[in-house]
Amino acid sequence: MEIVWDWKSIGSLLxxxxxxxxxxxxxxxxxxxxxxxxxxxxxxxxxxxxxxxxIEEHDASSSVNDLYDAAQMYLGSRCLASSRAVSLFKRxxxxxxxxxxxxxxxxxxxxxxxxxxxxxxxxxxxxxxSPHRYPSEHRFLELSFDLRHLDAVRSQYISYILDEATxxxxxxxxxxxxTNRHTAPGxxxxxxxxxxxxxxxxxxxxLAIDPALRDDIRSDLLRFVxxxxxxxxxxRAWKRGYLLHGPPGTGKTSxxxxxxxxxxxxxxxxxxxAVNSNSHLRRLLISTTPKSIIVVEDVDCSLDLSDRNRKKxxxxxxxxxxxxxxxxxxxxxxxxxxxxxxxxxxGVLNFVDGLWSSCVGERLMIFTTNHPERLDPALLxxxxxxxxxxxxYCEPAAFRVLARNYLEFGVEELEELMxxxxxxxxxxxxxxxxxxxxxxxxxxxxxxxxxxxxxxEMRRRRKALVSPSPSLLTxxxxxxxxxxxxxxxxxxxxxxxxxx
Numbered sequence: 001m002e003i004v005w006d007w008k009s010i011g012s013l014l015x016x017x018x019x020x021x022x023x024x025x026x027x028x029x030x031x032x033x034x035x036x037x038x039x040x041x042x043x044x045x046x047x048x049x050x051x052x053x054x055i056e057e058h059d060a061s062s063s064v065n066d067l068y069d070a071a072q073m074y075l076g077s078r079c080l081a082s083s084r085a086v087s088l089f090k091r092x093x094x095x096x097x098x099x100x101x102x103x104x105x106x107x108x109x110x111x112x113x114x115x116x117x118x119x120x121x122x123x124x125x126x127x128x129x130s131p132h133r134y135p136s137e138h139r140f141l142e143l144s145f146d147l148r149h150l151d152a153v154r155s156q157y158i159s160y161i162l163d164e165a166t167x168x169x170x171x172x173x174x175x176x177x178x179t180n181r182h183t184a185p186g187x188x189x190x191x192x193x194x195x196x197x198x199x200x201x202x203x204x205x206x207l208a209i210d211p212a213l214r215d216d217i218r219s220d221l222l223r224f225v226x227x228x229x230x231x232x233x234x235x236r237a238w239k240r241g242y243l244l245h246g247p248p249g250t251g252k253t254s255x256x257x258x259x260x261x262x263x264x265x266x267x268x269x270x271x272x273x274a275v276n277s278n279s280h281l282r283r284l285l286i287s288t289t290p291k292s293i294i295v296v297e298d299v300d301c302s303l304d305l306s307d308r309n310r311k312k313x314x315x316x317x318x319x320x321x322x323x324x325x326x327x328x329x330x331x332x333x334x335x336x337x338x339x340x341x342x343x344x345x346x347g348v349l350n351f352v353d354g355l356w357s358s359c360v361g362e363r364l365m366i367f368t369t370n371h372p373e374r375l376d377p378a379l380l381x382x383x384x385x386x387x388x389x390x391x392x393y394c395e396p397a398a399f400r401v402l403a404r405n406y407l408e409f410g411v412e413e414l415e416e417l418m419x420x421x422x423x424x425x426x427x428x429x430x431x432x433x434x435x436x437x438x439x440x441x442x443x444x445x446x447x448x449x450x451x452x453x454x455x456x457e458m459r460r461r462r463k464a465l466v467s468p469s470p471s472l473l474t475x476x477x478x479x480x481x482x483x484x485x486x487x488x489x490x491x492x493x494x495x496x497x498x499x500x
Contacts, residue, residue, distance in 0.1 A: 053143050193288075208394060208436070286359055
């Protein structure tokens with residue numbers, strides 16, 4: 001039977017619908033009405049095709065997915081204000097509170113009129129037979145939307161999220177100090193670094209080093225960060241290696257902190273004794289971020305990276321003795337002692353200048369040591385250590401910087417004491433750390449009293465040079481204020497300057 005519609009029939013239908021609507025409002029309770037409307041909405045959603053995009057926290061090689069971190073940052077700033085559940089996190093010594101979407105919860109967003117639903121998911125990894133494995137989860141984000149908007153979401157919305165995350169990082173820039181944690185075989189390697197906010201106060205203006213050397217280092221660093229196109233044009237990875245060497249207390253760590261503050265880079269403090277294999281070392285490298293400094297302090301004390309030519313000449317100890325001596329000294333070398341699963345010299349060389357070293361981006365790699373003559377020359381060649389910087393005992397120009405840092409008023413009022421102190425520094429060898437410790441002990445005293453205390457300490461050390469007493473012996477066997485007696489082997493040729 002064919003239904004014929006006319007204006008009269010349409011009017012009757014509309015009147016009937018209005019009557020039913022009024023009746024439902026008066027008879028049906030509000031809670032039931034909301035439930036019916038929700039059911040109808042879900043039914044329409046089911047009938048309308050949806051698209052889903054999954055953003056994993058890590059890829060198949062356990063590398064961190066930058067898009068996942070960007071999405072969490074974006075959600076924390078844009079979509080969680082009206083969310084029913086929010087996860088808050090604040091790092092120690094940090095001023096910022098970070099919000100994220102908890103597992104198994106959703107948040108709504110809109111982009112160019114397209115409604116988008118975000119869901120945070122987590123799946124427990126299968127149990128491992130290894131007793132050392134940390135419990136971990138497979139986490140990912142899902143965003144769902146109408147299928148007809150698939151092209152717009154993939155080509156525009158994802159790029160918008162990345163751009164917004166970059167803007168938020170620059171706005172809330174908080175640099176971090178990272179350290180690698182020890183991982184045994186079978187453990188979860190997907191988060192190899194732990195971090196705290198980086199808040200070291202050292203700057204180039206407070207460094208107690210020769211002003212000419214300080215300005216040279218600063219200009220070299222600024223030249224490096226501004227030459228991305230040059231590095232790409234000549235076919236070199238955008239990285240630079242520094243070797244900082246000199247006696248203890250000469251400011252190597254402070255120089256690293258000043259470099260990080262000058263360039264606004266993150267710092268990765270790599271502890272080689274906590275790395276159990278060359279492959280683990282590569283994973284640590286690819287887990288770092290651009291605009292970062294990778295620091296290996298006291299590299300000669302972490303691994304056996306000594307000159308291979310001298311090893312051939314020196315008598316080789318028995319295997320059991322070699323292993324015990326290496327363990328006692330904290331030196332590990334897979335090549336010499338035949339151990340499997342340890343970091344070797346070859347692994348460190350590839351870490352510094354291998355193919356994997358070019359996969360991160362703009363960064364510095366800084367090694368520090370008190371004894372550069374102990375290192376293999378292959379580690380010191382240009383391309384690995386592009387610049388060698390020797391930090392020595394405190395000189396008159398550096399002493400003036402220290403005096404300005406610690407005294408309440410200018411050093412011009414104490415010129416007579418300054419002149420005597422500078423003359424004494426030509427006779428005694430004191431590190432900036434030695435002098436700074438004397439200044440710290442004079443905290444609260446007047447500037448002239450503090451200066452006289454420092455001068456008296458210099459006089460005492462000059463007098464002790466004639467007949468050193470046991471109290472002046474340093475922990476490494478030398479004499480305080482004297483030359484280091486441990487450097488008996490001739491130092492290898494270390495290239496000064498920078499690679500073109």
